[in-house]
Amino acid sequence: xxxxxxxxxxxxxHLPAMERTMEEILxxxxxxxxxxxxxxxSDPIEHCLSRIKSEESMREKCRRNGLPETTESALSVCHDAxxxxxxxxxxxxxxxxxxxxxxxxxxxxxxxKDYIRRAKExxxxxxxxxxxxxxxxxxxxxLRTISxxxxxxxxxxxxxxxAELANEALIVSELKRCADELASTDISxxxxxxxxxxxxxx
Amino acid sequence: xKILFAEDTADLNRAxxxxxxxxxxxxxxxxxxxxxxEKLKNDSYDVIVLDIMMPKKDGMEVxxxxxxxxxxxxxxMLTAKVEVDDRVAGLDAGADDYLxxxxxxxxxxxxIRALIRRNEGYAQTEIRFADFVLNTEEFSLSSGNSVRxxxxxFELLQALVANADKSLSTEYLIEHVWKNERDAQEDTVxxxxxxxxxxxxxxxxxxxxxxxxxxEFQIQG
Numbered sequence: 001x002x003x004x005x006x007x008x009x010x011x012x013x014h015l016p017a018m019e020r021t022m023e024e025i026l027x028x029x030x031x032x033x034x035x036x037x038x039x040x041x042s043d044p045i046e047h048c049l050s051r052i053k054s055e056e057s058m059r060e061k062c063r064r065n066g067l068p069e070t071t072e073s074a075l076s077v078c079h080d081a082x083x084x085x086x087x088x089x090x091x092x093x094x095x096x097x098x099x100x101x102x103x104x105x106x107x108x109x110x111x112x113k114d115y116i117r118r119a120k121e122x123x124x125x126x127x128x129x130x131x132x133x134x135x136x137x138x139x140x141x142x143l144r145t146i147s148x149x150x151x152x153x154x155x156x157x158x159x160x161x162x163a164e165l166a167n168e169a170l171i172v173s174e175l176k177r178c179a180d181e182l183a184s185t186d187i188s189x190x191x192x193x194x195x196x197x198x199x200x201x202x
Numbered sequence: 203x204k205i206l207f208a209e210d211t212a213d214l215n216r217a218x219x220x221x222x223x224x225x226x227x228x229x230x231x232x233x234x235x236x237x238x239x240e241k242l243k244n245d246s247y248d249v250i251v252l253d254i255m256m257p258k259k260d261g262m263e264v265x266x267x268x269x270x271x272x273x274x275x276x277x278x279m280l281t282a283k284v285e286v287d288d289r290v291a292g293l294d295a296g297a298d299d300y301l302x303x304x305x306x307x308x309x310x311x312x313x314i315r316a317l318i319r320r321n322e323g324y325a326q327t328e329i330r331f332a333d334f335v336l337n338t339e340e341f342s343l344s345s346g347n348s349v350r351x352x353x354x355x356f357e358l359l360q361a362l363v364a365n366a367d368k369s370l371s372t373e374y375l376i377e378h379v380w381k382n383e384r385d386a387q388e389d390t391v392x393x394x395x396x397x398x399x400x401x402x403x404x405x406x407x408x409x410x411x412x413x414x415x416x417x418e419f420q421i422q423g
Contacts, residue, residue: 117406119347177350180342184349187400195393 010058011081012071014137021133022050022082024106025141029086032100036093044093046146049085053078079110079130080140087149091116091190094127094143101141107131110138116148116183122172123179124152147182151175203318204228204245208238208264209253209280218251221307222314235259242268246275249317251310252297253280254288262295269296276317280305331363332409332423334402346406354379355401358394362411362421369418388416395419 009015029048037043053061058081059069067073074081088094094116102109111130119125127143144152155175158165165171205227209215212233219231230245232238236258238250250268254261261279268277279292279300289300298320299313329336334345341356342348351359357379362370372391380386392415402409413419 117347117404177340180348181350183347183404184351184401187349187404188352188397191393191396191400195389195396 010055010062010069010071010074011052014071014075015052017135018052018082018137021135021137021139022052022084025082025084025131025133025139026050028101028104028107029084032097036096036100042089044088044090044097046087046089048087051083053081053083075137079138082133082137082139083142084139085142085144085149088143088145090193091145091186094145098127098129098143101129101131106134107139116144119179119183122155123176124155125179125183126152145186147186151179151182154178203248204230205314206238206241206245206247206250207231208233208235208251208256208261210234210256211253218307218310221311225311227314233257235261235264238264239267242271242273246273248275249314250275250277251280251314252277254292255282262292265292265295265297276320278310278313278317329360329363331366331421332407334405334407334409336360336363343401344405345402347404349401349405351398351401355394355397358391359398359421362398362419366421366423369413369420371418372416375419391419392416 011018026048029045033043033045033048036045053074058074058078061067061078062069062073065078067077086097088097098112101107108131109129110132111128113128116125116127125144125148129141129143131139131141133139158171158175203226205222207215207218207222207229209218209231210233215231215233219229222229230241230247232241234257235252238252238256239259242250252261252264256264259267261281265277265279268275276298277296279289279297280303281288281292281300282303292300298317301310301313327337327339329338334343336343336351336356336359338356338360341351341353343351343359358375361375361379372388375391376382376386376388380390395411395413399411402411409421409423411419411421
């Protein structure tokens with residue numbers, strides 16, 4: 001066996017094409033953003049991040065799921081090699097942008113999971129979509145509000161902290177409480193925004 | 203459960219103390235009002251029983267002073283007088299109940315139990331309505347999902363659930379939920395109703411509060 005093979009990317013020769021797919025999607029997101037900004041007078045997207053899952057994380061994910069570390073696993077079995085995260089200011093914007101994304105003719109929706117309407121047990125909230133792009137690559141899009149994003153960042157720290165946490169149960173339940181409070185605040189802010197707009201239209 | 207008992211008639215004091223202790227209460231018994239206030243400096247109680255006619259400081263003075271010190275413990279007044287004015291003055295000064303002497307021991311015990319129960323707010327931790335649960339300790343609202351409510355949202359929802367069989371007017375809600383707070387107005391109620399409807403939807407509940415801005419509201423399961 002060629003000793004260089006272990007050093008070859010798990011994505012094989014696909015990386016440049018994957019990057020182009022990601023760029024194309026970002027261009028479409030930018031178009032949606034401009035259209036909505038014009039329509040509503042304010043930018044619904046707080047920020048948008050994208051990444052191609054690193055070599056190391058992808059291999060680790062394959063191992064964790066008992067998959068062979070092959071290009072097939074990385075591109076066809078796993079659906080998150082290309083990831084886009086769109087963070088919105090308000091809750092309704094998440095659903096508005098979702099609807100716009102579904103209208104993009106070069107993307108086919110493979111799966112949608114609404115972890116906002118049905119939060120994960122630990123309190124995690126986000127709207128997950130998996131698309132298949134024209135070039136054949138899967139793209140995972142996560143849509144969430146700023147407060148959901150803040151929460152996820154903190155939860156991520158806890159989850160990946162190497163040392164065993166002595167008070168883990170307390171932290172987990174307090175994080176869940178915060179998630180539920182933030183979700184509540186998101187709805188209140190949304191409601192206030194509606195009230196402001198209805199004042200405008202009077 | 204700990205009771206402070208102030209009564210200057212030694213025989214009655216002793217007899218009641220024996221009965222209360224027998225019932226499982228811890229009793230601090232004193233013979234005058236000053237001693238009662240002294241005890242209240244160092245200890246806290248679940249119920250306070252005060253005779254009105256006592257030397258040094260009478261029951262009314264003790265009551266005034268303890269409420270002035272922000273002690274919220276339920277107070278039962280014992281009175282030999284049957285005058286309505288005394289009872290009214292005691293209740294207005296912050297007593298929770300009164301009992302006229304002579305009284306049956308059974309009645310005293312029942313009134314003490316009632317005061318303890320009232321103080322514990324009937325200990326209902328979960329209110330179930332339609333497909334959701336309102337947790338009164340955590341102020342959480344849950345069905346498929348859960349969210350945390352603010353105090354006013356919680357009180358508003360509690361009022362709507364308790365009156366699910368009728369419509370509540372905006373005025374009623376301002377009076378009962380907002381206790382006529384100066385800033386509370388029609389739009390405040392409407393905003394909070396809207397918050398709750400958004401939150402009910404977000405937890406995946408089918409319950410909904412019907413009504414329009416400034417009008418009457420009723421929760422539907």
